[in-house]
Amino acid sequence: MKPTTKAIVKRVAMVIGACYLIFVAFNCWRLFVLRDRPWQPSAAFSSSPVFKRGMPKEQLEKLWWEAHERDRWFEYKMPIRFYGKVVDENSTPVASVNIRLLCTDLTEKNGVVERQFTSNKDGRFSLEGVRGKSLHVEMTKDGYYTPQHANQYTFEYAQYTEPNFYEPDPDKPVTFVLRRKGIAEPLVHRKLEVKLASDGVPVRGDLLRGKESADGQIEIQMWKSSERDEHGRFNWHAIIRVTDGGILETKDEFPFTAPDRGYGKEVEIKESSNLGKDWKASVKTQYFVRLGDPPRYARIKTHMLGTSRWVFIECWVNPSGSRNLEYDRNKDITQLFK
Numbered sequence: 609m610k611p612t613t614k615a616i617v618k619r620v621a622m623v624i625g626a627c628y629l630i631f632v633a634f635n636c637w638r639l640f641v642l643r644d645r646p647w648q649p650s651a652a653f654s655s656s657p658v659f660k661r662g663m664p665k666e667q668l669e670k671l672w673w674e675a676h677e678r679d680r681w682f683e684y685k686m687p688i689r690f691y692g693k694v695v696d697e698n699s700t701p702v703a704s705v706n707i708r709l710l711c712t713d714l715t716e717k718n719g720v721v722e723r724q725f726t727s728n729k730d731g732r733f734s735l736e737g738v739r740g741k742s743l744h745v746e747m748t749k750d751g752y753y754t755p756q757h758a759n760q761y762t763f764e765y766a767q768y769t770e771p772n773f774y775e776p777d778p779d780k781p782v783t784f785v786l787r788r789k790g791i792a793e794p795l796v797h798r799k800l801e802v803k804l805a806s807d808g809v810p811v812r813g814d815l816l817r818g819k820e821s822a823d824g825q826i827e828i829q830m831w832k833s834s835e836r837d838e839h840g841r842f843n844w845h846a847i848i849r850v851t852d853g854g855i856l857e858t859k860d861e862f863p864f865t866a867p868d869r870g871y872g873k874e875v876e877i878k879e880s881s882n883l884g885k886d887w888k889a890s891v892k893t894q895y896f897v898r899l900g901d902p903p904r905y906a907r908i909k910t911h912m913l914g915t916s917r918w919v920f921i922e923c924w925v926n927p928s929g930s931r932n933l934e935y936d937r938n939k940d941i942t943q944l945f946k
Contacts, residue, residue, distance in 0.1 A: 668768055683741045683766035684714040689776040690735040690743055690763065694727045694784045696752070701731030702786055705749045711740030732781060741766045743774070745784070752786040757861050759784045787862055792936035796925040796945055804846070804917045806832040812851070815897070815906055815923045816945045825899050826908075827851055830917055841881035844914040849874035853898040858907075864934040866896045866905035879914060889915050896933075899925075907933045 675682040688711055694702045704726050711721040721740055725733045735743070743763045747754060760782070763774035774782075798818030802811050808831045812824030826848060833843040848855060854871025877891050890913045897906040906925040913919070924935050927945075 672768075681714060684712060685739045686741060686765040688735065688738050688740050688743055688765055690745075690774070691776055691778045691781040692727075692733050692745065692784060693781040694731040694733075694747065694786060696786055696788050701727075701729070702749065702752070703727055703729045703731060705731070705733075705747050705752075705786070707733050708746040709735050710744040710746070711738050712742045712744075713738070713740035734778070734781075747784060747786070749786060751789050753789060753862060754786060755861055790864065790934050791932075792934040792939055793926055793928065793930055793932045794939045794941040795933065795935050796927060796942045797923070797935060797937075797940055798925070798942065799920070799922050802828060802919045802921065804828060804830040804919060806830065806834075806917060813921060815899075815908070815921075815925050816927070818923075818942075825851060825853070826855075826897070828919055830912075830914075830919075832914060832917060837881050841883075841887045842914070843880050845876060845878040846912055846914075846919075847874050847876050848895070848910065850897055850899065852900050853903065855898075856896045858894055858896055863894060863896065863907050864932065866898070866907065866931040866933055868931065871896070871898050877912060889913070897923075902929055904929055905931050905933060 679685070690709065692707075694705045694707075696702050707725045707727060709723045709725070711723075713719065713721045721738050723735055723738065725735075727733045742765060745761045745763075760772060762772055763782075764770040764772045765774060767773065796816055798815060800813055800815075800818045800820070802813055802820060804811055808829045810827045810829045812821055812827045813819070814821035814824040815826065827850075828846065828848050830846040831844065836842045850871075850873065854873060855875055856867065856871045857875055875893075875895065877893070879888055879891070881887060890911065892909070892911050894907065894909045897908055898904075899906060904925065904927055906923055908921055908923040911920040924933055926933055927941075
């Protein structure tokens with residue numbers, strides 16, 4: 609009796625399922641058993657770094673494939689050396705910085721090797737004697753800010769084509785810049801959420817009291833089209849206006865000193881669907897704001913959602929008239945403005 613089509617399909621499905629289970633079991637075994645076996649690099653990979661910038665592409669590819677054929681996990685077993693130096697914004701070495709180094713190493717049970725150090729009197733620190741694929745650096749010190757954009761914190765040791773591929777050199781340590789905290793002044797710190805209409809109806813917000821108000825210092829409008837293209841993009845734009853003063857966009861990571869000039873009456877955020885991949889459904893920006901006459905200064909961060917028409921605002925206002933906008937929660941005076 610010939611098997612039915614249904615029976616054949618069922619048998620094929622069982623075979624495929626069995627093959628899949630074998631594949632999963634094999635990879636689990638390889639991950640949790642083979643990774644614990646000691647790794648013995650060949651002569652070609654006994655020094656660090658293995659790959660060097662400037663080597664011919666063909667030579668680099670040959671070295672990589674030779675290592676991969678010997679051990680497909682070799683990328684996570686590369687010898688890691690790292691040399692760093694910490695300075696402040698004036699290039700002065702910073703001692704006693706708390707430094708945490710994390711190496712990606714799948715041969716370890718948790719997949720990570722962690723080491724902790726403090727920088728010496730010259731701001732220097734180093735790491736040797738571990739292995740892995742990449743290295744991530746974290747650092748903190750009381751009295752300092754740790755910039756997130758000015759420094760490189762992740763370093764690659766196996767993928768020589770990556771822009772963060774690192775070649776260790778004790779004579780050329782990687783420089784990390786910390787920013788010394790200044791003297792903060794009493795500030796008002798508020799967060800407010802504003803729901804906008806899609807037809808440009810203005811909404812005002814009071815930065816000192818953190819709420820919508822008809823006599824607020826800033827006014828926000830949004831226009832949003834109901835038409836969408838095949839990718840779901842739509843035209844929308846918004847305007848942020850200071851009713852009595854001015855506004856100035858800043859991209860500084862630490863915008864602690866407001867400028868005394870250069871302000872405009874309003875700023876516009878415009879997202880057109882014809883921008884293609886550069887189009888954004890939401891936009892994050894930050895600004896300096898000058899309020900009234902005599903002027904008071906503030907800095908604000910805005911997160912504007914074109915899809916839902918919500919605007920989230922975080923602001924720091926110095927009511928004294930000083931342009932110092934560095935914040936210390938211990939000097940917060942928000943409760944004085946209810």
